[in-house]
Amino acid sequence: MARIGVEQSLTNVQEALRQRGYEVVPLKGENDANECDCCVVTGLDSNIMGMQDVVTQGLVIEAKGLSAEEVCQQVEEKIKYS
Template sequence: MAKIGVEGSLTNVQQALQEKGYEVVQLRQENDAKNCDCCVVTGLDSNVMGIADTSTQGSVIEANGLSADQVCQEVENRLGKQ
């Protein structure tokens, strides 16, 4: 099953993804996202300067304004699962 990185404050998203069988890791440091297939972030720390160093090749989903179910659906869409 896919490995999904989730920001620590998104506990409801973490639980929903675990219930669907995904391996969930908390994103605490930059390197935590390195081997993730997809990452879910709050979007509260937006890149104001326009400079971005990526530490993952996977998709990044901004959870701001989405329910846990909507985030799960977006993860499945990005990973190509319906």
């Protein structure tokens, strides 16, 4: 199953992804993002631990305004078509 990096503040998203069988890792820095199939962030305008360059290069989902279920659906779509 895919490895998904999720910002630490998105605990509901982390739990929802785990329930679907994904390996969920907290995003703490650039190396964490590089080792993930997809990243979920609170907002693309935030520069998490200096990761702005990395975030714009991979599969990224902005969770702002989405429910945990909607984020899970987007993760599945992005991974399926990547």
